[in-house]
Amino acid sequence: MTTITLVQGDITRESADAIVNAANSSLLGGGGVDGAIHRRGGPAILEDCRRLRAGRYGKGLPTGQAVATTAGDLDARWVIHTVGPVWSATEDRSELLASCYRESLRVAGDLGARTIAFPAISTGVYGWPIDDGARIAVETVRAAGTSMEEVRFVLFDERAYEAFAAQIG
Numbered sequence: 054m055t056t057i058t059l060v061q062g063d064i065t066r067e068s069a070d071a072i073v074n075a076a077n078s079s080l081l082g083g084g085g086v087d088g089a090i091h092r093r094g095g096p097a098i099l100e101d102c103r104r105l106r107a108g109r110y111g112k113g114l115p116t117g118q119a120v121a122t123t124a125g126d127l128d129a130r131w132v133i134h135t136v137g138p139v140w141s142a143t144e145d146r147s148e149l150l151a152s153c154y155r156e157s158l159r160v161a162g163d164l165g166a167r168t169i170a171f172p173a174i175s176t177g178v179y180g181w182p183i184d185d186g187a188r189i190a191v192e193t194v195r196a197a198g199t200s201m202e203e204v205r206f207v208l209f210d211e212r213a214y215e216a217f218a219a220q221i222g
């Protein structure tokens with residue numbers, strides 16, 4: 054049984070086997086959660102990301118996929134970087150957003166993680182409406198059949214927390 058928990062706060066302050074980063078495809082850092090993770094996690098994360106860019110992900114990490122690096126100075130074993138879709142009013146990109154959650158869980162499971170913390174992927178700079186982002190996140194995790202003991206959503210502000218709480222019921 055997987056327990057889904059909600060926390061309001063800064064994901065870089067969390068303790069979990071795996072902490073998920075809402076990265077961009079360059080893997081070389083950005084704003085929002087990405088910036089916060091690299092700031093608090095220190096340079097080891099970026100070093101791993103650069104190695105990935107020099108190897109398997111020369112063209113960047115495609116949207117909807119996930120890859121793990123060290124967690125550096127964070128209180129975690131791994132950071133799992135995933136690239137959410139930019140929200141579009143004309144194109145349904147829900148499947149790509151669901152894929153971020155599924156692929157992150159798969160990568161975490163393959164590593165042997167038992168606890169994982171997610172931010173609300175794509176709901177910041179990438180513009181996804183928070184209520185729909187929360188629905189996709191919770192539905193996807195519930196349907197994923199993951200080996201995690203705990204899946205934690207770490208929501209930065211009260212509005213996001215409320216959106217996830219409404220989905221958990």
Ligand code: ADP
Pocket residue numbers: 062063064065075076084085086087089137172173174175176177178179180181207208209210213
């Ligand atoms: P994206 O580009 O995928 O939209 P963002 O980092 O801009 O990624 O935002 C994703 C979500 O993460 C937003 O809901 C934003 O409020 C939230 N967020 C920003 N910083 C943090 C943080 N330190 N911890 C947890 N959530 C955060």
